[in-house]
Amino acid sequence: MPRLTAKICGLSTADTLAAAIKGGASHVGFVFFPKSPRNLHPEQAAALIAGAPDPVMKVGVFVDPDDALLDRAVATGLDAIQLHGAEPPERVAAIRARHGLELWKAVPVRTRADLAAAASYRGAADRILYDAKTPKGADLPGGMGLRFDWKLLDGFRHPLPWALSGGLDAGNVAEAAGITGARLVDVSSGVENAPGVKDVDKIAAFLQSVARI
Numbered sequence: 001m002p003r004l005t006a007k008i009c010g011l012s013t014a015d016t017l018a019a020a021i022k023g024g025a026s027h028v029g030f031v032f033f034p035k036s037p038r039n040l041h042p043e044q045a046a047a048l049i050a051g052a053p054d055p056v057m058k059v060g061v062f063v064d065p066d067d068a069l070l071d072r073a074v075a076t077g078l079d080a081i082q083l084h085g086a087e088p089p090e091r092v093a094a095i096r097a098r099h100g101l102e103l104w105k106a107v108p109v110r111t112r113a114d115l116a117a118a119a120s121y122r123g124a125a126d127r128i129l130y131d132a133k134t135p136k137g138a139d140l141p142g143g144m145g146l147r148f149d150w151k152l153l154d155g156f157r158h159p160l161p162w163a164l165s166g167g168l169d170a171g172n173v174a175e176a177a178g179i180t181g182a183r184l185v186d187v188s189s190g191v192e193n194a195p196g197v198k199d200v201d202k203i204a205a206f207l208q209s210v211a212r213i
């Protein structure tokens, strides 16, 4: 078992998906949120997912999705659902029960007090994804390349399995994992040339950094 595994998120092309798989990503992510520059229609996601081997987990990223969107997206072959909006625990539990997939809940973090929200998802989610809180009024609740103070996780008793995201890249992921003790990291902007434009070399470099840890 590697010390650290990685999810490459916001993939939208066959070549960048192939780079993630070749580099050893344990998870790949597809965004279903129209305001995102990485948004995919379920048909596009289905074509990409069809080319991804089984052991690589396919994670769909959603922001306060309705059931119709979830139904269409899950049918593309997702293995896990990542909820990145303001979904309360009851909604998270209902989505998990409806689809029977692994459920990740993003918890936005700016201060230590923000971490308290994680415990409310015990019994509703399978994994907490700590991500940087984006500014009020921002179009996106994630995927903006922002990081939070990783030291906030120091000494925190995690209520659930968890992963770290927010502003990670090939140059800082070792430090982030060292400070937080993360076993799974998630990156989007840090392997891009512009919002929504993934770079195969940056994906390779990120995964090489992860493999060295």
Ligand SMILES: O=C(O)c1ccccc1N[C@@H]1O[C@H](COP(=O)(O)O)[C@@H](O)[C@H]1O
Binding pocket: 009, 010, 029, 031, 033, 036, 037, 038, 061, 062, 063, 084, 129, 131, 140, 141, 142, 143, 144, 145, 146, 165, 166, 167, 168, 186, 187, 188, 189, 190
């Ligand atoms: O990537 C997006 O466009 C996105 C949209 C809406 C919610 C979440 C999104 N991405 C997730 O945000 C984190 C951090 O991304 P970054 O590395 O800081 O750019 C990551 O988990 C993405 O899955």
